[in-house]
Amino acid sequence: MLKHTLGNPSEFGDILHHLNCRVGLTALSLWKGERPRFDGYRLYAGFEGFLTRETLDRVAAIEDERERHRIKFAFMDHYLQRHLYSHDTEFRAWSSSAAAHVNGQKIYFREVIPWCQKSSTRIERLQLQKETTALCRFLKPFAINYWKELLELLKADFGIDAYIDFCQEKKGIDYPLYYQRIKQFLKDSEGIYFAAMEKWSRNRFGLPLSDLTRFDAINLLGLSEFDRLCPSTPAWDYLPFFKHWDMDPQSMEGLTLYMGTETRKSAQAMSFIVQVPEEIYLVMKPTGGWIDLETLWHELGHGLSAVYTSPKLSMSDRNLAVSFNLSEAYAFLLQNLTLTRPFLTSMVGLTDAAAATLEFYKELKDFSSFRRYCAKFIAEYEMFDEGDLSKGQNYADLMRRHTGFYHQPDSHLFDLVPEFYCLDYLLGWMAESLMREYFSNRFGATWMFRAETGEVLRGTVWTYLISWKPTIWAGFPWRTSWLDGRRCLIGDDHYPVRAQYGAVGLTGTAAWLFYELIYLYKFSNENF
DSSP, X not given: OOOOOOOSHXXXXXXXXXXXXXXXXHXXXXXXXXXXXXXXXXXXTTOTTTSSHHHHHHHTTOSOHHHHHHXXXXXXXXXXXXXXXXXXXXXXXXXXXXXXXXXXXXXXXXXXXXXXXXXXXXXHHHHHHHHHHXXXXXXXXXXXXXXXXXXXXXXXXXXXXXXHHHHHHHHOOOHHHHXXXXXXXXXXXXXXXXXXXXXXXXXXXXXXXXXXXXXXXHHHHTTGGGGGGSOXXXXXXXXXXXXXXXXXXXXXXXXXXXXXXXXXXXXXOEEXXXXXXXXXXXXXXXXXXXXXXXXXXXXXXXXXXXXXXXXTSOHHHHHOOSOOXXXXXXXXXXXXXXXXXXXXXXXXXXXXXXXXXXXXXXXXXXXXXXXXXXXXXXXXXXXXXXTOOSOOHHHHXXXXXXXXXXXXXXXXXXXXXXXXXXXXXXXXXXHHHHHHHHHHHHHOTTGGGOHHHHHHHHSHHHHHHHTTOHHHHHHSGGGGGXXXXXXXXXXXXXXXXXXXXXXXXXXXXXXXXXXHHHHHHHHHOTTO
C-alpha cells in the first residue's frame, strides 16, 4: 500500500495524472471491445493510502490557488470513483446485456442510436419505445443507487450538501444564473423553432411533430434522408483537407486513430485524452453517410485541441482539467464546417444546390440539438435542486415542451451525463460560433481553406486559451463581434429550400438565438 509521504504539489499532481492514465487506458480498451490493461478491482491497487481524507487536508495547504484547485478536484474524482466502483460495475454489468427485441432484431442499449439513425422504420421505433420502457424500469434502481451513494459521499466525506454546489465550485460556473437565462432563451425562441420543426416533421414522416418520439428525433436529426447525396467515399478519405492547415491527423505524433468496424467496438465515437499532448486516441465505428463525416471531424477536434496544447504548460494545466468547454469548442468548429457549402462543394463535390439543401437542414438540426441541451440542463438542474432523482416525469415534460419530441419518463437517468455536461456542450458551441465568426470576418467565407486559420489553431493563441487564462480570452479579437456572430442560415434568401419554409419567419433574425447565451457566457464566466 502506498504510504502518504508526499509533500509538494508536483508530486500530488504526478500521482493523480498517473491515475488518470490508468482510468483513460482502461476506458479505451473497453471502448475498443478489448480486455483492459487493469481489471476494475485493481485500478486503484496500491493507492488506497493516498486516496484518503488526510491527503485532501494536505492538498488544502498548497499555496498556489490554481494548482490547488485542479489537484483538489482531480483527487476528489478518483476518491469518488474508487468508492463507487462496485455500484458502477453492477450497473454496467446489467446495462451492457440489456437488449430490446424488435421485429426479430436484438438491439442492445449501446446500439440504440446508430440503429435508429440507419436501420429502423417508424413502426420499429415505436416498438423499441415499448421495449426500452420496460428495460429502463428494470435498470432504474441500479442507477438511483449509484447516484444516492455519490450524493451521500459528497455530504459525509466532503461536507458538500448539494450536487449543484459541487459542480459550481469545481467548474466555476454560476449554474443558477444560466438556469434563468436558458429558460428565457427557450421561451423566446420557441415560435421560430416549432414552426420549422413542424414543417420538417410533416415533410419527412407525414406526421405532426407532436406524434414523434425521441427515437424518431434520432432518426430525423441523423440526416439519413440526405445520405443519398453522400458519396460512398469513407469519411477518412477527406482527411487530406487538413493539409490546408498544415496538419496530417493520420501521421500526427501523439494522435492514434482506430477506425475499424469490429463487432465488439462501441458504436459511440469517443476521444480518449490520456496525456496532453503526447497520447490521444480516437475510436470510431463508421456506419456510412453524413453522420460519419460530422462524427470524425468532431472527435478530431478534441484530438487536435490536445495535440496542439503546448508541452511547456504545467502538468496540471495540461492534464488535470476541471472542464472541457474549450475542447468542445474546437470539436464543434471542425464538425460544423463539414456540412457548409464551401466544404461540400470543394471537398465532397456536391452541386451548389445540393450543398445548400444539406446546409439548411444541418442548421435546423443544430437548432433542435441546441434546444435539446438547453432542456436537458433545465431538467437536470431542477432534479438536483429538488433532491428527488426517482421522478422522471418533469424531465419528460420539459423535453417534450422544448424539443417537441416525446421522451419516456423512465429514461431520465439514462439521458443524464454527470456534472451538467450538457451545459459544457452549450458553452463550447457558443464559443465555436464566436470562433467561426472571427475566422469568417478575417479570412472570408472560405476561411476553412486558409493556411492562416491553421496557424491560429496550431499557435500560441490556442495554447493560452487551453490554459484558461481569462486575460487572453478577454482580449481575443473574436469577442468584439459577438453581436454579429454566427448566423443561423435557416431561411436566408439564397437557399433553394426557402420556399418550403417561407412562412416560418426564419430570416437573419434567427442569428440571435445563440447570442443571448453568448452574452452571458462572455461576461459572467470568469474561468473561461
